[in-house]
Amino acid sequence: MPEFKLYPSILSADFSQLGKQIQETETCGADGIHIDVMDGHFVPSITFGTPIIKAVRDLTGLPLDIHMMTVRPENHFSEFASAGADSITVHYEASPELKDTLALLDKFDVRKCVALNPETPIEKIYDIIPLVDQILIMSVQPGAGGQDFIPESLKKIETLSKEIESQGLSIPIQVDGGINPDTTLKAVQSGANIVVAGSAVFNEDFPICDGISNLRNSSI
Numbered sequence: 200m201p202e203f204k205l206y207p208s209i210l211s212a213d214f215s216q217l218g219k220q221i222q223e224t225e226t227c228g229a230d231g232i233h234i235d236v237m238d239g240h241f242v243p244s245i246t247f248g249t250p251i252i253k254a255v256r257d258l259t260g261l262p263l264d265i266h267m268m269t270v271r272p273e274n275h276f277s278e279f280a281s282a283g284a285d286s287i288t289v290h291y292e293a294s295p296e297l298k299d300t301l302a303l304l305d306k307f308d309v310r311k312c313v314a315l316n317p318e319t320p321i322e323k324i325y326d327i328i329p330l331v332d333q334i335l336i337m338s339v340q341p342g343a344g345g346q347d348f349i350p351e352s353l354k355k356i357e358t359l360s361k362e363i364e365s366q367g368l369s370i371p372i373q374v375d376g377g378i379n380p381d382t383t384l385k386a387v388q389s390g391a392n393i394v395v396a397g398s399a400v401f402n403e404d405f406p407i408c409d410g411i412s413n414l415r416n417s418s419i
């Protein structure tokens with residue numbers, strides 16, 4: 200079973216306890232913190248932006264992974280980079296001129312990432328692979344936590360993994376949505392390197408450390 204990194208998504212966190220919960224994820228071995236920025240346009244919900252990124256930056260030394268579910272993501276690159284983002288992900292579907300958007304992102308000291316919705320064929324981003332530092336395969340419709348993993352995502356991860364290799368590159372594949380111990384195992388076996396988990400980590404039914412160790416143990 201290959202190694203994988205685990206990035207809890209604070210979308211499912213208890214925001215009245217955010218500091219405590221982030222520290223707990225760090226203590227229990229999270230590899231990064233995933234922050235879902237939603238704008239009410241690209242997806243119906245609105246979540247958070249720069250002030251929360253700054254606050255989380257002050258709470259942890261873990262990499263901050265910003266998932267932008269927004270139109271015109273470039274309007275916020277500078278603010279997010281200054282606030283402490285380590286990686287910024289833009290959606291293929293939100294950026295009609297994706298190469299130009301990635302060129303704008305290149306001006307900042309962050310990892311450049313692209314995300315694909317479940318219905319977007321993986322072939323659409325083959326020419327983008329050399330331009331990015333990470334690729335995110337959405338395994339649910341973006342916009343909400345707690346949805347079921349879409350099984351077809353596994354084939355996409357596998358195909359992408361082979362394509363990256365055939366281009367002679369080594370780019371991490373991230374998977375986001377519906378992650379639990381069972382889907383973690385399948386996604387990592389298909390080629391995912393970074394697993395994002397919201398409700399499987401932040402859940403009132405069990406402690407954060409149990410959520411993290413259940414996901415880690417799924418790979419043993």
Ligand code: DX5
Nearest residue numbers: 208341342344345377397398
């Ligand atoms: C959904 C977000 C995810 C979300 C995943 O649009 O991108 O990061 O937090 O939540 P779970 O793990 O509960 O499916």
Ligand code: ZN
Nearest residue numbers: 208235266375
């Ligand atoms: Zn996300």
